[in-house]
Amino acid sequence: MTYFFQNVINALQWGSFYALIALGYAMVYSILMLFNFAHGDIFMAGSYIGFGVATGLLYLVTSGFFSLPHWLILVLTIIISMFLTSFLGILVERIGYRPLRNAPRASAAITGLMIGIILETGNLALLGARRLGFPSLIMTKTYEMGGVFVTNKKILVVLVSLGLMLALDQFVRKTKWGMAMRAMSYDFVVVPLMGVSIDVIAPLTFAIGSALAAAGGVLYGIAYPVLDPYMGILIGWKAFVAAILGGRGSIMGAALAGFLLGFIEIFVTMIFPSTLRDLIAFSIVLVILTFRPYGFFGKPYSAKLRL
Amino acid sequence: MKKGFLAVTFVLALLMVGIGFTHAPAVQAKTIFIGMNIPLTGDIPKVGESSKYAGQMWLEDLNKAGGLKVGGKTYKVKLVIEDNESKADSAVSVATKLITEDGVLAIVGPQSSKQAVPAGEVCNNYKCPMISPWSTNPATTKDRPYVFRGCFLDSFQGPVMANFVTQEFGFKKAAVLYDVASDYPKGLAEFFKKAWEKLHGAGSVVAYESFTTKDTDFSSQLSKIIKSGAQFLFLPQYYNEVPLIVQQAHALGWKKPIVGSDSWGSPETVKLCGKDCYGCFFCTHYAAAGAKGATKAFIDRYKAKYGYVPDDVAALTWDSLHIIQKAIESCGKLTGKIKVDRKAVRDAMAKIKNFQGITGKMTFTEEGDPIKCAVIVKISDKGEYRFYKSVCP
Numbered sequence: 001m002t003y004f005f006q007n008v009i010n011a012l013q014w015g016s017f018y019a020l021i022a023l024g025y026a027m028v029y030s031i032l033m034l035f036n037f038a039h040g041d042i043f044m045a046g047s048y049i050g051f052g053v054a055t056g057l058l059y060l061v062t063s064g065f066f067s068l069p070h071w072l073i074l075v076l077t078i079i080i081s082m083f084l085t086s087f088l089g090i091l092v093e094r095i096g097y098r099p100l101r102n103a104p105r106a107s108a109a110i111t112g113l114m115i116g117i118i119l120e121t122g123n124l125a126l127l128g129a130r131r132l133g134f135p136s137l138i139m140t141k142t143y144e145m146g147g148v149f150v151t152n153k154k155i156l157v158v159l160v161s162l163g164l165m166l167a168l169d170q171f172v173r174k175t176k177w178g179m180a181m182r183a184m185s186y187d188f189v190v191v192p193l194m195g196v197s198i199d200v201i202a203p204l205t206f207a208i209g210s211a212l213a214a215a216g217g218v219l220y221g222i223a224y225p226v227l228d229p230y231m232g233i234l235i236g237w238k239a240f241v242a243a244i245l246g247g248r249g250s251i252m253g254a255a256l257a258g259f260l261l262g263f264i265e266i267f268v269t270m271i272f273p274s275t276l277r278d279l280i281a282f283s284i285v286l287v288i289l290t291f292r293p294y295g296f297f298g299k300p301y302s303a304k305l306r307l
Numbered sequence: 308m309k310k311g312f313l314a315v316t317f318v319l320a321l322l323m324v325g326i327g328f329t330h331a332p333a334v335q336a337k338t339i340f341i342g343m344n345i346p347l348t349g350d351i352p353k354v355g356e357s358s359k360y361a362g363q364m365w366l367e368d369l370n371k372a373g374g375l376k377v378g379g380k381t382y383k384v385k386l387v388i389e390d391n392e393s394k395a396d397s398a399v400s401v402a403t404k405l406i407t408e409d410g411v412l413a414i415v416g417p418q419s420s421k422q423a424v425p426a427g428e429v430c431n432n433y434k435c436p437m438i439s440p441w442s443t444n445p446a447t448t449k450d451r452p453y454v455f456r457g458c459f460l461d462s463f464q465g466p467v468m469a470n471f472v473t474q475e476f477g478f479k480k481a482a483v484l485y486d487v488a489s490d491y492p493k494g495l496a497e498f499f500k501k502a503w504e505k506l507h508g509a510g511s512v513v514a515y516e517s518f519t520t521k522d523t524d525f526s527s528q529l530s531k532i533i534k535s536g537a538q539f540l541f542l543p544q545y546y547n548e549v550p551l552i553v554q555q556a557h558a559l560g561w562k563k564p565i566v567g568s569d570s571w572g573s574p575e576t577v578k579l580c581g582k583d584c585y586g587c588f589f590c591t592h593y594a595a596a597g598a599k600g601a602t603k604a605f606i607d608r609y610k611a612k613y614g615y616v617p618d619d620v621a622a623l624t625w626d627s628l629h630i631i632q633k634a635i636e637s638c639g640k641l642t643g644k645i646k647v648d649r650k651a652v653r654d655a656m657a658k659i660k661n662f663q664g665i666t667g668k669m670t671f672t673e674e675g676d677p678i679k680c681a682v683i684v685k686i687s688d689k690g691e692y693r694f695y696k697s698v699c700p
Contacts, residue, residue, distance in 0.1 A: 003534050006559070010526035129352030131547055133579045142558055149560035224523040224551050226579055228350075234521045269527035274516045275487050 002147035007270050013154045015262020016161035019255040020216035021239035024209030026254035030185035031205045037112030040236015041119040046214025047221050050081040054135050074137040078218050082211035089210025090203045123229040134221030157219045165255050247298025338383045342405035344416035349393025353575045357621035365628040378640035398422030402429040413631045420444035420491040427454040436653040440623035444494045448675040455675035457627040465498025467681050467698045480513045482537030487517035495543040513537045543568040550580035572619035577690040587686050592619040593666045594684050594694035602665040626664035
């Protein structure tokens, strides 16, 4: 039984990353009806920005400019990285997607792939191919509860992710901007006629999605402290699967499906040989999609929607 | 308008031809090209960097001596360094390019087995001598007369670690965690399992878990390993995965020993892993702390030049380049016909006996594998790789 709970903890941590990244895919999709394939690489960029911020703050503290406790550095790192990465998201929207808003969807989709490659290789050119070790801002503390091991980092990852998801949910449901976003996702032709500009809402969506990815990136750096320029590809693809599984465009669906995917991967390894993990895990996803082709929370749509 | 366009096109086309001629890989009799097929980017860039530095130091020595003397004539040597991005397909195209376009006499690398196995096939087909300094998988040189290596084999390394753990700790139950998508960890995991089960009977490897390249979360595999009751973990992985796995194992409450293979040898392992890796053992080609003689001279020079202690890849690349140098020198003469010369170099290399390298004495077997000793290293409390024990075949 302890083994089971240990894996629940493992899955919660791993699923948090999928969920945070899947949110970005889902948000952009619900507004612009396209998947931003650069999102995995924005996550990577967020992680690197977090690395820069954390190292910079640590440097300032050790050289005596001001003194901050390490937990505060961590909080600041997350906030500053989210802030900076949101501008990257806005930039991607502005130069990658806005000029192609009326172009065929396929062109917009490959734009995302190209921006992703530019971010990866740009990073490679800028920082070189060496791995960076994310600074450990908090000491790992391991707690044992009846044979189940939990670290403070795992708790942090899960709590911060859940907190951000709740905040996003409140934002979308309670604020004026959130209402504008929901209206835009409902109809992207008529709503601009009511005075809500797509040129405001689209960058906003990219900014929020990228900020969440950056938070994910910093947490990822803390949990898995080896960064490389291609770290966003695989996790980006899998989070994309989660976004589809949640129902295209459904924001909370994507978050739930992210956790579900984490649970599937971890528990498949628990039961079957680990060699077969992805094979079995993604076969399960395929079966789910066969029975629920629109995902868990997606609505069937008709041809009048712009695809 | 049309005429102008035509004229511009013509001039441009002519220019292209001109560039082509001036940059063509001229077959100069006075220059020997040696290719390096190494991972400068990709999963293990540090390995590529070490190889490049070792190559540059070797070239520096040669240039100081005025060149390479073969049969009374002195030849200039040029290194053609190409990046294989740590990918199998790129390693194949790099090998093909080096042989067919650059006209190299011999190739050093690729380093890891994932690239060395397919690139070895290309070199053997083109009959161009290749020496992989670091690839320990048997398939690299098997039935390939033109392919050599500078290190021991996984079929040697696996039993070495199995015997070491048995004698040192007296353990009976082993766990293995490896990357199923990469030739080196997969091959080594299999050799280790075989050797361990030979010592302790079938079923003594109580957990045999895997993941795929680029994975970063190993919590479920590690939970399984902890539950299996294994007494130690064998981890034949590279420096980009070792820190994550060791740290995650400790976070899940694992306090038993973790032992590794020669792929741990990079200085990055300890840099990225920190205190979590202290006290671990691994099998490697040489130990930098406490080295003597020519080995020490190499280490000091490398450290002064590049600012860190060279890893095993640098030392093995250095030795491999000297093996090539010795083979070329003992050819007697070079004809200038690249195919004939390649064969002569290959034959000379196969005859090398008791070559005294900085990673030990080497004699090639018929397969092109050297017979040499392995070193067991313990990571000290200061993060140094300390010599612990030497194991000879």
